Amino acid sequence: MKPGNGTDLRRITILGSTGSIGTNTLDVVAQLGGRDAFEIAALTGNGNVALLAEQARATGAKLAVTADDAQYDNLKAALAGTGIEVAAGRSGLIEAAERDAGWVMAAIVGTAGLAPTLAAAKRGADIALANKECLVSAGDLFVRAVAAGGGRLIPVDSEHSAIFQSLEDTQRHAVERIVLTASGGPFRTWSREQMAGVTADVARAHPNWSMGLKISIGSASMFNKALEMIEAKHLFGIEPDQIEVIVHPQSIIHSMVGYNDGSVIAQLGCPDMRTAIGYALTYPIRTKLNVDRLDFAKLARLDFEAPDEVRFPALRLARTAMQRGGLQGAVMNAAEEIAFQAFIASRIGFLDMAEIAEAVMERMTDIPPALSMDDVFAADGEARARAAEVIAGKEKAA
Ligand code: NAD
Ligand code: MG
Numbered sequence: 001m002k003p004g005n006g007t008d009l010r011r012i013t014i015l016g017s018t019g020s021i022g023t024n025t026l027d028v029v030a031q032l033g034g035r036d037a038f039e040i041a042a043l044t045g046n047g048n049v050a051l052l053a054e055q056a057r058a059t060g061a062k063l064a065v066t067a068d069d070a071q072y073d074n075l076k077a078a079l080a081g082t083g084i085e086v087a088a089g090r091s092g093l094i095e096a097a098e099r100d101a102g103w104v105m106a107a108i109v110g111t112a113g114l115a116p117t118l119a120a121a122k123r124g125a126d127i128a129l130a131n132k133e134c135l136v137s138a139g140d141l142f143v144r145a146v147a148a149g150g151g152r153l154i155p156v157d158s159e160h161s162a163i164f165q166s167l168e169d170t171q172r173h174a175v176e177r178i179v180l181t182a183s184g185g186p187f188r189t190w191s192r193e194q195m196a197g198v199t200a201d202v203a204r205a206h207p208n209w210s211m212g213l214k215i216s217i218g219s220a221s222m223f224n225k226a227l228e229m230i231e232a233k234h235l236f237g238i239e240p241d242q243i244e245v246i247v248h249p250q251s252i253i254h255s256m257v258g259y260n261d262g263s264v265i266a267q268l269g270c271p272d273m274r275t276a277i278g279y280a281l282t283y284p285i286r287t288k289l290n291v292d293r294l295d296f297a298k299l300a301r302l303d304f305e306a307p308d309e310v311r312f313p314a315l316r317l318a319r320t321a322m323q324r325g326g327l328q329g330a331v332m333n334a335a336e337e338i339a340f341q342a343f344i345a346s347r348i349g350f351l352d353m354a355e356i357a358e359a360v361m362e363r364m365t366d367i368p369p370a371l372s373m374d375d376v377f378a379a380d381g382e383a384r385a386r387a388a389e390v391i392a393g394k395e396k397a398a
Contacts, residue, residue, distance in 0.1 A: 011039045012281075013099060013125075015116050016107035018045035018052050020212040021130040021156065021273060025105050026055060028278045031290055035060055042096035044108070044116070047071060053078035060084075063099060065092040067112065094119045103281065105156070106131040109214050110337050111380055114138060118373065124149040128280035130156040132231040137330040138376045139234045145373075153235070154280040159228055160235055161276035162254035162267035167236065171259060178238060179256040179264070180228055181248040182307060183208050185220040188249060192311055196351050200344040208251040208271040214340060221353055222307070223336055226318035230329045233322055240322035245315060247305045252294065270294060313354040317361065326369040327379040328361060334383035335360035342391045352394065360386045 016022045040061040045052035049071045056064040063085045066075050072088035097119035104120040105128045113131035134142050146153045155161050159180045203220040218224030229243050256266040269275050270292040278289045309316045321328040339356040342348045370376050
């Protein structure tokens, strides 16, 4: 089902098909014709091989890959007799990315998604980008890799999809600012004292969106918004001071673009990732989707409030990372991934996550700008090691 051509089968790959974005992508694929319209070159997951195998069977995927080497035999057994190829580990992920699919959904969580997404970009696939960490860590290097490959970079993050949809190509010169909306998460009205003692189970309960664990916790700490500020800078080639964040608790306006004639263009919809995923899948043509429609009379009001960078220091860290430039985004992101893992393991408190990211950023201000992806991976690795040190130091002191 190529845009403008109702007959050809489109070949696609979903990296991270077992996650929240991955399962929503498969839902959209099913809505838009399933096996009659799409051929699935590859699906990838991690520990959940039962779901991965089920998805591969249901879609007739050519290749199924688990990132977890130890799960290879289980996946192989689950797909025995189907003719579906099986692979595992980092090399398996790269193989999935390199399979001949014209459109690749990048929906692995965290920096683990960078290498496979790059592999798909380099061979010229269109990249539907959910994995914002690619842009936060590798920044312009990633954007250039996609451009060099010849594919398109289509944002899937709801805010960035909204901006992409609101950006008029002929009016780029007139863009004054972009306004990222943020729900404010479950702790929008909480004091720092209240947030200090929360567990991962409390923090993951998002008021509007149903998402994976990492991004749910990141919404509660607003670290997700911090990543999105940096993501926007690289995606849209704008200056840090052109990026505003506004808290909008209903999550109906997904983000906006402000122009130099005073106009603001916004994209609205119910909080459902399938709209952004569908837009990326059939871009530049919109296609009918079975998602809820907005009922403005029921909605009655849309609220806005300024974000609080004291209670949510992640926003301040994003500004610092953008001002410093270079590999500070990679450092911030990697340190926070380690801090997030320590938080969900109950080793540190909720507020410690931003503190650890900031401590690691302060220790790594002097690294030179990245000339290659190897520099990105090196900074990522060093930031992880330093974050682990800070966490161990905190535990010792406690
Ligand atoms: P998730 O945790 O639900 O799913 C992550 C996927 O990555 C799963 O398929 C999992 O098996 C796989 N995975 C996990 N660890 C891996 C590893 N080490 N190597 C390879 N694969 C691994 O996450 P999600 O919420 O779907 O988010 C995926 C990406 O999309 C993230 O970058 C997130 O920030 C972004 N995103 C998500 C949403 C959302 O609504 N969930 C919205 C916007 C952006
Ligand atoms: Mg988002």
